[in-house]
Amino acid sequence: MWGVRLDLRELIATPGGKESFAFTLDPTDLDFDGVLKYLTPITVTGLVENHAGLLELRAGIRADMLCQCARCLKEFQKPLELDVKVYLAQELEDQDSVDFYLIEDGSVDLEEIMRDALIFNFEPRLLCREDCKGLCPKCGKDLNEGPCGCAEDPDPRWLALGQLLEKD
Ligand SMILES: [Zn+2]
Ligand SMILES: [Zn+2]
Incomplete structure (x- = not known):
């Protein structure tokens, strides 16, 4: 105690x-x-x-x-x-x-x-900055450092997973 x-x-x-x-x-x-x-x-x-x-x-x-x-x-x-x-x-x-x-x-x-x-x-989701772009769910690149090239045609399954993770 x-x-x-x-x-x-x-x-x-x-x-x-x-x-x-x-x-x-x-x-x-x-x-x-x-x-x-x-x-x-x-x-x-x-x-x-x-x-x-x-x-x-x-x-x-x-x-x-x-x-x-x-x-x-x-x-x-x-x-x-x-x-x-x-x-x-x-x-x-x-x-x-x-x-x-x-x-x-x-x-x-x-x-x-x-x-x-x-x-x-307590904040449920701590972000390095408000508009952090996160990692590309496909290739894992840090999108804060620039686009990775695979973002243009995202696989819908990854998109759904990304949205799921966002909601957490
Ligand atoms: Zn971040
Ligand atoms: Zn990518």
């Missing part, structure tokens, strides 16, 4: 109050598709504010990643930049809401909140 718990007992009793936090996230189990490795520690910095009894948590998750393009398979570096905003409540009316977390024994598990945010929001 992980766990970076933030004690909120004082903040709950202080309308208008703030409590900041900072920690690094263990990359274990944060192995998303296309992420080869994290080049820096995954840092989390944030703040919980008591707005008239409603606790709002905002945080930024940052790291540098080494990724592999889903289309051309090239390796590239990309920053991980995710901003998180959730609410903390002592009672949950809607148990399924991902934006609300239950305060238990006066505290919340920050690590759980950050892991959930990453899992819900």
Whole structure:
């Protein structure tokens, strides 16, 4: 089990109050598709504010990643930049809401909140650039480097396979 718990007992009793936090996230189990490795520690910095009894948590998750393009398979570096905003409540009316977390024994598990945010929001397909042309499904040439010559009359079976892979 992980766990970076933030004690909120004082903040709950202080309308208008703030409590900041900072920690690094263990990359274990944060192995998303296309992420080869994290080049820096995954840092989390944030703040919980008591707005008239409603606790709002905002945080930024940052790291540098080494990724592999889903289309051309090239390796590239990309920053991980995710901003998180959730609410903390002592009672949950809607148990399924991902934006609300239950305060238990006066505290919340920050690590759980950050892991959930990453899992819900992580880009499903990392590309080296928005318009990456990918590899020719026929000859395997990197089409970012220029046309390969076999693109003019694509075999319909390869085309169907290409579309299938795109949808993944
Ligand atoms: Zn690419
Ligand atoms: Zn080709």
